[in-house]
Amino acid sequence: MPDPESRGPAAAPVEDRRQFLGWLSRAFLGLWAVGAAAVVSAYVKPPRRGEGAAERTVRVGLLDEFLIGEARLVRHGVTPFFVVRVDSERVVALSAVCTHVRCILGFDRSRRALVCPCHDGRFDLAGNVISGPPPRPLATHHVSIRAGEVFVHL
C-alpha cells in the first residue's frame, strides 16, 4: 500500500498503478479460485464403481427350469432384469427397472403382469405399458439358447 503522503503532482500515475495492481491481484485470486474449483470438482465427481465392467453376457439357467408364462427376476448389478418364457421355444428378457422413476418391478402371478410398487404402473409380459404413469415400454435384452441353457446379452 503506497503512502497517502506520496501523492502530489504524480497523483494520476500512482492512481493508475494502484488500479492496475488491484486488478492484477484480483485476477490472481480469481485464477487461483478457478484452479481450486477444477481440482475439487475432479475429485468430487462420483467415481465408477465397476458397474460398467459387469459381465455383458449372463447365464441365467437351464431352459427347462423356466415355467411357461412365468417371469423370474435376475439380480444382476445395477441392471436387474426379468426372464420370461413365452412358449416352449421363445424366451424374452425385460429390464426390471420401471421407466417412470426407476423402482424395481415385481411379477404379479395372478394378473400375468409386471407391477411397479411405487405408483402402480403395469407392464405386460412383452414390456408394453398397460396402465399407470410409466412413459415408455420396458427395454428388452437379446436372449440366446445354447444346448438348453439360456443366456441374456446386455
Next chain:
Amino acid sequence: MSVHPEDARRPRPGWMDWLEQRVELSELFSFLTHFGVVYTPLDTRRPLRELLRDLATRTAPSYLAWPRVLTPLAAILFGILVVTGGLLAYYYRPTPETAYDSTRLIVRDLPAGWFIHHTHAWASHLLVGVIALRLLRFFWDGLYRAPRELLWIAAVAMTWIVLQSDFTGRLLGWNVPAYWGTVRGMEIVFALPLVGPVLAFLLGGRVMNEDVLIRFYILHVLVLPAAFAALLYATVATVRKVGLMPAGRNEREVTLRHHLYSMAMWTVVLFALVLTLGTMFPNRFFPQADAYSTPATVQPPVYMLAPYAVLFGTRLPTWLTGGVLLVATLAVLLAPLWLARAGEATVRRLRMAGIAAFALWIALSVLGAWVDRR
C-alpha cells in the same frame, strides 16, 4: 470475502436493502468478529452499509504482523484442514475392512485425491509447528499473566487438541505404522493408574477393532475440531478484550481492508506452501496393517520422540515413564498460571527456565530418534 468495503460506497438499491429490511445484517456481520476476521468493536444498530463504510477507513492494530500472525496462521491452517478433511470424508470408510482400501482409492485412484490427502497431512504438520511456536512465543512474552491467563490456557489446550487430532488421524489410514504406533501409544496411556482404564472404556477397549476405529474417527472429525474452533473463539474473544501485546509496545495500525487483504494473501501463501510440500514430499504410502505381524521398528511422530526416549532409556515401569511423565509434561505447561501477578523481571528469569526445558525436550527428541535408528 463477499462483503467488500468498496461496494459500500456506491449506493446500489437491490438485494442488500431487501435483505436489510428483513434481517439485521449488521448483527450477522458482527458474527465475524467472534472469529477474528473483524476485530474492532461494531455498532450493530446501524445499517450494514454505513458500518462497512466506517470500517473501511478506521484503523486498528495489525494482527498479521510477526509474532501476532501465529494465531491467524493457526486459524487459516485449521480452515484448510476442515475443507480438505471434509473432502476426504466423501470417500473414506471408517471400518477395519474398508479403511485401508478407501484411503488407497483416494490417494491412488481418484483424480487429485493424492493432492487433497497430502495437503491435509502437511497442513496438520504445519499446524503442529505453528501451535508449538505460538506456545513458545506466549511464554517468551509472559502472556500467562493477568489478565491474559485465558490466552495461555487456550494455547495449552490447543496444543493438546492438535496433538490428539494428529494421533487420531494417523490411525485412520489403517496402515502398518499407523496401527502399531497407535497400539503402542494407547498401551502407554492405558498404563496410567485410574485414568487409563477410564480412557480405555471411552476409546472402545484395549483391543484395536472397529469400535476403536469409529471412536477415533468421531474424535478426529467431530469432537476435536469443534473443541479447536471453540478455543480459537476463546482466544479471539479474550484478545478483543485485553489485547495480545503487553502495553507499551509499538503497534502497526492498518485498516480493515488491508487486514482482509493480508488475510487472503496469507491463505494463498499457506495453501501454496502445503501444496508444494505435499507434491515434493508426499507421505510414504505404507502397506495395510496386519494384526498378526508387528514390524521391527515403528517410527513415533516427531512430537512423541522425547517420551519415547524416556520409555526406551529407563527400566522403570510403563505407567510411570510413559503415562505419568506424559501427563506431567502437559501439567507443567499450566504451572505459569501461578505467576499471574509476576513482574517483568520474573518473566525474564522464567524465560531461561523455558529455554532449558525446551532444550531438554529437543535433546530427548534427538535421543529418541537415535534410539529408533538403532
